[in-house]
Amino acid sequence: MRNGVKAVVMAGVCVTLLGGAGYGLYNFASAVNGDDGGGAAAVRTGPPDGSEVKGATGAFFAAWEKGDAATAASYTNYPEAAQELLAAYGGAAHIGAVRITPGRAAGDTVPFTVKATVSYAGTSHPLAYRSSLTVVRGRTSHRALVDWQPSVVHPRLRTGDTLTTGESAAPEIEAVDRDGKVLTRVKYPSLGPILDELRSRYGDRTGGRPGVELVIRHQVAADGGRTADTPLLTLAKGRPGKLPTTLSASAQAVAEAAVLKYPESSVVAVRPSTGEILAVANNRRDGFDAALLGERAPGSTMKIISAATLIDTGRTTADGPAPCPPSAVWQSQTFHNLKGLQPDEHATLSDSFARSCNTAFVKFADEVKVDSLTAEAQERFGLGRNNWQIGVPSFDGRVPASGGPDTAAGLIGQGQVQMSPLNMASVTATAKTGSFHQPVIVPLKLDGREPARARGLSSGTSGQLRAMMNRTARSGTAAGVMAGLGGDVGAKTGSAEVDGEARSDSWFTGYRDDVAAAAMVQDGGHGIDAAGPIVASVLRNAG
Missing domain, CATH: 3.10.450.50 (Nuclear Transport Factor 2; Chain: A,)
Structure with a gap:
């Protein structure tokens, strides 16, 4: 009987070996020889x-x-x-x-x-x-x-x-910048995903002929959309069609160089007078296009919209009162200012904006309606309606009508407020000109897209925002970063705390003449630490 049992065990183990793809031999030996002293297989x-x-x-x-x-x-x-x-x-x-x-x-x-x-x-x-x-x-x-x-x-x-090889889903494109210069992923790595998306959307509109390629085919998103295929290898070339873009090769080169100095960074530059996107650059380990698709709390750069809300709802003006106490409490949540910021009970809105005083804005939470910030963002700045048609996928900002502590947190760019660098570059452009121009990366006439629209700002509100942003750039929190930049300039610094992360995200947005730019560096610290130098570099060299 004992030999018979051993034969059955050996037969069973052999089956496991053949069907189990390499079941450890040490387990086989232990089961047969009883090396563990109890007859059970040893487990590593x-x-x-x-x-x-x-x-x-x-x-x-x-x-x-x-x-x-x-x-x-x-x-x-x-x-x-x-x-x-x-x-x-x-x-x-x-x-x-x-x-x-x-x-x-x-x-x-x-x-x-x-x-x-x-x-x-x-x-x-x-x-x-x-x-x-x-x-x-x-x-x-x-x-x-x-x-x-x-x-x-x-x-x-x-x-x-997944991987697939066959005729291209869309012909190749030769994307060119506003001056006719060819844009390639080799020269401008950040544009790789954008060029793939442009090809997917417009390849069949440019007169090109498909080739044969090995591509990565991406998963269909929950909303039914799909990211454009990522080409890996061309077996047979097609004929590319020429696609005009609003990008500037020189601005793109500057932006690419600027983000390389800071890990996990993203920047977007736009032309305020038209909304045309001049540059998009990312330096991220995950390859994610956070410049256009990022959803992060924008910190104090949000105070541009908050200040506009306070002015438009008649709560105060740039020269009106906005006291800056050392702390402020809203519905049992206590808010503080950046370390070292001296309180000023006699501060104006311009003073508190230039110094980036959180408590000054939080104190207005008692006076503004729950949806005031949301309405300002949507109706004046064109944000949060999910209707931007820039030519590639983008996040259009999120400023929900949040009650409780989030009403106060939203005023300083925290809570449930979410933005991308593209959103904040557009906000800055609207503040600069008073008009909302939905950002675009390919001309609207190419496919007859209808852009998102918003009322924009009154000349009075826009003028006050420009004055406050200019003061911030010349003598406020952004002065060190913006030093040496001539022309008509304005800026706003920001840092945003994110749950579970040791350092805050660094945010900075600014304009110089007809260029506006915004940058975000995850875990980058204060706005002037990382995002600020990126924006300043773009504004200095991308005019």
């Missing part, structure tokens, strides 16, 4: 050791090279998701002849190089790239497994993405 815990990392990656790479998606996926901790993408790799993407060369492991992380061939409709092209993976311990199997991420298959893949 803790991070995989070097031999396990080598074994798991070797088996995964071997199956991937053979095009065996199911087996390769079985060596990961999320086999269903892995199999779907690996099957598309050899199927819809038509990638074959795969050769993977692992590099030297650094603990549980293994870098590797992939060389393969993409073949479609009689055309073949080599494909080469680098990626990496991490090996983890399976939660229930306790096996060493590849920690599944789409980036394992290609470093530019994210959750929900």
